[in-house]
Amino acid sequence: MKKFYLMLLLVVGMVVLAACSSGDEETSEGSGSEGSSSVDTITAWAWDPAFNIAALENAKEAYNGDGEYEVEVIENAQDDIIQKLNTGLSSGTTNGMPNIVLIEDYRAQSFLQAYPDAFHPLTDVINSDDFAEYKIATTSFEGEQYGLPFDSGVAALYVRTDYLEEAGYTVEDVTNITWDEYIEIGKDVKEATGKNMLTLDPNDLAQVRMMIQTNGSWYVDEDGSTPNLAGNESLEKAFETYKKMMDADIAKIVSDWSQFVGAFNSGDVASVPTGNWITPSVKQAADQSGNWAVVPMPRLDMEGAVNSSNLGGSSWYVLNVDGKEQAADFMLNTFGSNPDLYQTLVEDIGALGTYSPAAEGDAYAVEDEFFGGQQLLTDLSTWTDEIPAVNYGLHTYAIEDILVTGMQDYLNGAELTTVLEGVQGQAEAQLK
Amino acid sequence: MSQQSTKKGEMDLPVRLRYKETKREKTGVYFKKKVGWLFIIISVIAITIFNFYPMVQAFLLSFQTGMGGNLEFTGLSNWQRLFGDPTFIAALTNTSIYLLIQVPLMIVLALFFSVLLNDPKLKFRGFFRIAIFLPCVTSLVAYSVIFKYLFGIDGIINIFLLNFGFISESINFLADPVWAKVVIILAITWRWTGYNMIFYLAALQNVDKSIYEAARIDGANSIQQFFQITVPMLKPIILFTSITSTIGTLQIFDEIVNITNGGPGNATISISQYIYNLSFEYTPDFGYASTVSYVIVILVVILSIIQFRVAGEKK
Numbered sequence: 001m002k003k004f005y006l007m008l009l010l011v012v013g014m015v016v017l018a019a020c021s022s023g024d025e026e027t028s029e030g031s032g033s034e035g036s037s038s039v040d041t042i043t044a045w046a047w048d049p050a051f052n053i054a055a056l057e058n059a060k061e062a063y064n065g066d067g068e069y070e071v072e073v074i075e076n077a078q079d080d081i082i083q084k085l086n087t088g089l090s091s092g093t094t095n096g097m098p099n100i101v102l103i104e105d106y107r108a109q110s111f112l113q114a115y116p117d118a119f120h121p122l123t124d125v126i127n128s129d130d131f132a133e134y135k136i137a138t139t140s141f142e143g144e145q146y147g148l149p150f151d152s153g154v155a156a157l158y159v160r161t162d163y164l165e166e167a168g169y170t171v172e173d174v175t176n177i178t179w180d181e182y183i184e185i186g187k188d189v190k191e192a193t194g195k196n197m198l199t200l201d202p203n204d205l206a207q208v209r210m211m212i213q214t215n216g217s218w219y220v221d222e223d224g225s226t227p228n229l230a231g232n233e234s235l236e237k238a239f240e241t242y243k244k245m246m247d248a249d250i251a252k253i254v255s256d257w258s259q260f261v262g263a264f265n266s267g268d269v270a271s272v273p274t275g276n277w278i279t280p281s282v283k284q285a286a287d288q289s290g291n292w293a294v295v296p297m298p299r300l301d302m303e304g305a306v307n308s309s310n311l312g313g314s315s316w317y318v319l320n321v322d323g324k325e326q327a328a329d330f331m332l333n334t335f336g337s338n339p340d341l342y343q344t345l346v347e348d349i350g351a352l353g354t355y356s357p358a359a360e361g362d363a364y365a366v367e368d369e370f371f372g373g374q375q376l377l378t379d380l381s382t383w384t385d386e387i388p389a390v391n392y393g394l395h396t397y398a399i400e401d402i403l404v405t406g407m408q409d410y411l412n413g414a415e416l417t418t419v420l421e422g423v424q425g426q427a428e429a430q431l432k
Numbered sequence: 433m434s435q436q437s438t439k440k441g442e443m444d445l446p447v448r449l450r451y452k453e454t455k456r457e458k459t460g461v462y463f464k465k466k467v468g469w470l471f472i473i474i475s476v477i478a479i480t481i482f483n484f485y486p487m488v489q490a491f492l493l494s495f496q497t498g499m500g501g502n503l504e505f506t507g508l509s510n511w512q513r514l515f516g517d518p519t520f521i522a523a524l525t526n527t528s529i530y531l532l533i534q535v536p537l538m539i540v541l542a543l544f545f546s547v548l549l550n551d552p553k554l555k556f557r558g559f560f561r562i563a564i565f566l567p568c569v570t571s572l573v574a575y576s577v578i579f580k581y582l583f584g585i586d587g588i589i590n591i592f593l594l595n596f597g598f599i600s601e602s603i604n605f606l607a608d609p610v611w612a613k614v615v616i617i618l619a620i621t622w623r624w625t626g627y628n629m630i631f632y633l634a635a636l637q638n639v640d641k642s643i644y645e646a647a648r649i650d651g652a653n654s655i656q657q658f659f660q661i662t663v664p665m666l667k668p669i670i671l672f673t674s675i676t677s678t679i680g681t682l683q684i685f686d687e688i689v690n691i692t693n694g695g696p697g698n699a700t701i702s703i704s705q706y707i708y709n710l711s712f713e714y715t716p717d718f719g720y721a722s723t724v725s726y727v728i729v730i731l732v733v734i735l736s737i738i739q740f741r742v743a744g745e746k747k
Contacts, residue, residue: 079712086716090501110715114500202607203695255606255695259584394499398714401519405697426518 039323041070042330044100047078050280052102052150052314054349062341065333069326074098082107089115097319099327102150104314105138106396109224111317112141113394119146120318125328126336132354134389139315146317148331149354153275153313154384155210155297157182158282160195161372162291163270167192171293174271178301179211179241186250189270197250197270199263200242205400205407206311210273211238214297215305216388219400224393227431229403230417230424237300239410239420246411273297275311276352276380282370289370296383308386313354352380395431402426494726496719503719510723520724522698523706526613527682530702534617535677539670541625546632547662561633565626572623576690579619580606583691609699612692616700619687624680628673635669636662671743678735682728703728 046052056073063071076084081101088097089111103111112119121144128136131149139147159174167189174185186197200207212218217234220227229235245251252269254260263269265285272278282292296307316335318327334341335355342358345351346366358364359381367373406423410416494510496503514520548554549561567575582589583605590602605611639662647657663670685704688694694701694709703724710721 083712086500086712090716090718092501110499114502114716116502118501203693203697253585253604253607255584255604256580259586394715398709401694401698401709401713404695408697429513429516430519 038326039069041072042099042323042327043072043074044102044327045074045076045081045098046102047076047081049075051277051349051351055150055345055351058344058348059330059334059341062338062344063330063333064338065329067326067329067333069323069330071330078104085111089118094319094321097321099319099321099323100331101317101319102314103147103317104312105135105153106312106392108138108147108315108317109141109392110394112146116141118320120320120324120328121146122148122318122328122331122336125332130337130356132356132384132387134310134384134387135313135315135354137389138392147315148317148335149315150335151277151313152352152354152380152384153277153310154352154380154387155273155275155309155311156294156380156383157297158264158272158274158278158292158294160267160270160288160291161293163189163193163195171295175295176307177298178305179298180244180301182298183241183244183248183250186245186270187248190250193270195268195270196252196263198245198252198273199254199260199269200245200251201254201256201260202407202411203255203404205403207273208235208238208242208403208407209396209400210297210309210311211241211300213309213388213390214299214307215302216390218390218392219403220391220393220395222391224391225395225431227395227399227424227427229399229427230421232420234300234302234305236416236420237302239407239416241300242407243411275313277312279376280350290372292371293374294371294376294379306386306388308383308388310387346377352377352384354384356385395427398431399423399427402430490722491726493719494723497717498719500716500718506719510720513720514723514727519698519701519706520703523701523703524727526698526700527684527703529613530617530620530684531678531681534620535674535681537617538621538625538628538677539674541621542628542673543632543663543666543670545625546629546636547658549629550633550636564629567623567625568627570623572686573690575623576619576687579615579622579687580691583615606692607696609696612696612700616687616691619691620681620684623687624677628677631669631673632666635666639665667743671739674743675736675739678739679732682731682735 135149212234215234299305343363
């Protein structure tokens with residue numbers, strides 16, 4: 001008898017399994033085959049209410065096409081968007097997927113390659129020459145343009161002019177310098193004011209990423225997947241520079257975002273080398289108005305390196321689901337070809353786009369009192385155009401986690417070439 | 433068993449009667465059995481769909497590799513990769529350290545508190561019980577964030593130690609590989625001790641007071657009473673709590689992500705966090721991620737068997 005019921009259980013189980021798997025097939029057929037059915041409402045996902053969500057709301061108002069549909073903007077945390085996309089796209093069901101989604105540039109290639117049919121190409125929709133060149137490499141795949149480049153992650157050096165003055169330096173002295181010169185200035189500043197020159201987070205190698213991009217280098221080769229760590233001269237130089245900063249004792253060690261922001265808001269550091277999206281956070285400390293200036297990013301002391309780099313930044317993608325035509329139409333008539341929208345973005349939310357025709361507008365020429373009357377946005381757009389284009393490829397965060405351990409070893413006294421060979425071997429083993 | 437004995441008994445009845453009896457009884461049994469199945473069929477189906485089906489699929493997935501949706505069968509390559517993967521080995525080592533230090537520490541503490549709080553002469557017993565149990569109702573993320581700030585470089589622990597002259601310079605707890613692990617262990621111990629204590633307290637209510645009385649008459653002191661009476665009486669509960677705590681610690685995720693995010697370097701990364709990273713932080717490789725998660729399954733099975741052998745009733 002026991003056996004009989006065990007069998008019964010098995011049979012029930014099998015039936016259930018069969019029902020499940022056949023159900024899967026139906027859904028994937030259903031969504032994949034049919035092409036263009038239009039919908040009344042398209043949805044868009046982004047994560048920052050003060051920034052990209054606000055940009056979408058602005059875009060809805062600025063829309064100047066003749067499509068008749070509603071756009072619903074949904075706010076999700078960035079981590080949640082990544083999870084939902086991954087689980088949704090890998091299961092093959094498109095239920096609940098948005099029409100438009102914002103993806104960080106460092107992650108773009110892994111999505112485009114992991115789910116090749118999931119995104120709708122925008123090659124014929126937008127003119128990729130209108131956008132900053134460095135954004136195109138990361139947002140396209142196999143000759144098709146998938147992403148509509150959005151915000152610029154152009155990196156800059158935010159400096160405290162009053163601290164520099166105390167140490168006998170002017171803004172000129174920190175403009176277009178190398179990291180080595182930066183460290184020397186940092187030592188003098190620390191001596192004169194007692195303040196650290198910058199913050200460093202040993203768990204986050206953003207600093208290293210920005211450094212190597214000034215020389216057009218990245219963690220991976222141009223194919224986007226072969227690790228390029230051992231023998232990468234830019235990376236060696238960046239590691240050496242990082243260690244010099246540690247040894248010179250000019251860096252305050254932080255371990256998270258709030259400590260990072262707290263350090264410059266409370267006046268503990270004399271400069272902040274990071275992406276331009278930090279501007280609103282710097283301005284939070286209203287009492288420091290007039291004491292800040294923004295200069296181009298220091299470069300690696302190497303032949304060919306430029307004083308311009310990037311950190312972060314993201315782009316819009318249209319998913320290959322019902323309503324993709326409308327979504328593409330919405331993108332074209334807003335972020336894709338509407339310079340006025342970019343003017344409002346700059347005025348209302350201080351968001352710097354990468355749409356080149358927009359940079360001539362009046363809003364970009366506004367003088368910012370907080371930064372001593374500097375035409376900040378004009379400067380930033382100029383630097384955006386100089387950012388060396390690199391293929392971020394597939395594995396930025398995977399390799400960075402390996403590099404973080406390598407960096408710890410190096411700071412604790414291990415030899416640089418050995419460390420980099422070690423991380424190269426690890427990365428090759430892990431990223432097969 | 434009972435049916436068989438009735439059937440044997442039937443043989444003694446006259447043939448006509450026997451026929452009728454058997455038929456009626458048989459339908460009765462079948463009806464009862466069917467009704468029984470009807471009661472549980474919903475949960476059987478639900479468990480099959482939501483538990484067994486995913487388990488089987490995950491097992492199949494662990495033999496596949498590829499990015500995102502482009503998976504293909506590659507046999508045992510994921511399992512080979514596992515043993516040469518330094519991040520996995522770091523995650524396994526860290527998780528084992530948490531397990532070996534934290535679980536025994538917590539079990540002993542919980543046992544200690546429960547015996548103290550079971551003393552009927554203790555004043556404010558209810559207050560102390562609530563105070564120790566209260567951490568369990570806090571959200572994992574909320575308490576992790578609080579621990580992170582407590583142990584931050586400008587956190588209250590550093591301020592306290594500095595002001596009382598125990599240290600001359602702030603310790604960067606979360607940036608030091610050893611201290612970071614200590615903080616994690618402290619955090620999970622604080623969160624889960626009260627939870628286990630409740631099980632012991634409940635079990636202690638069921639221990640007959642006359643046993644202690646008899647022991648006292650025989651001249652046993654309280655330490656002897658604890659080891660000779662309390663611990664043996666609580667053995668099944670100790671086994672239960674150590675198995676659930678072991679499983680919980682093997683799956684530890686929230687605390688690590690929120691307190692240290694695995695850092696510095698890989699010094700505090702746990703297996704679950706590595707699975708998360710493989711699926712959602714890096715280019716998604718669900719195949720390898722499920723291989724790593726099956727390691728947890730295997731570990732839980734092995735450790736549970738060991739714990740049963742060591743502490744379980746011998747049959």
